[in-house]
Amino acid sequence: MTNLNVKFGNIDFKNPLVMASGTFGFGKEYNEIYDIQKLGGISSKGLTLNKRDGNSGMRVCETPSGMMNSVGLENPGVQGFIDNELQFFKDLDLVRIANVGGGTLDDYIKGVQLLNDQPIDMIELNISCPNVKAGGMAFGIKNEVAREVVREVRSVTNLPLVIKLSPNAEDIIGMAQVCEEEGANGVSLVNTFKAMAIDIHKRKPVFENVYAGLSGPAIKPIALRMVHEVCxxxxxxxxxxxGITTAQDAIEFIMAGSTCIQVGTANFINPKIGLEIIDGIEAFMLKEGIKSLDEIRGIL
Incomplete structure (x- = not known):
């Protein structure tokens, strides 16, 4: 018999597959297609303290082996999530992760405090958001800026805290170490890569914000390397x-050291990709005689 259960700190997952923030909403729409409770967990759409309408203009652009997005964290706000989405979210039999972002340190603190007494299992802190008080540079670029955010958020919540790291960080290993030093229970990586697309006929950038986030299979080899280094x-x-789109991809990340894996862009390609990856991991384990993912995690 194979066992897909994994333990992330003190949290038990029925399997290692988590749906990444911003690609799965709060699960309602996908639950109409299949029973999403077969997943290990869901990271919610990114939540900010106040409701956001997101960016205007083009929001998504297909690229070779991937996609770019400039959605702009459109979301109902933390209180809107609590009032209108949490009832469905809390009743799910899987690990429920609230992804939180912010434009200021105060936004992060107040947003997390609102979630403290809510029925969620974990907070994933997205530090890729631009710091509006520091000229727009993301909190997750410089180690000492990230240190302050993690320290302050850690001081106001007892919930398990996972920090979502940007691949654009000046030192991804140092960034992860800072998160651990300041009391994070885990890290997740990588977020999207800063990228650009140009409309040659209009002779201007495709996105109004000029730059956007690149995701999908194109980034997988770099993401895998970063995960291996951090682990x-x-x-x-x-x-x-x-860039995880197959069970093989997922297994590679586990062999590189990941306890759980997150799937994002692939949901837009195949809404049932989560089930296929879970089944594929189990089939691989049966074929290889692997009883637990602990046997292959971090073997490289």
């Missing part, structure tokens, strides 16, 4: 992501 240099668990 070798911290002792807290890792959720690996970046």
């Amino acid at each position: 070798k240099n911290i002792s807290i668990p890792v959720m690996g992501m970046g």
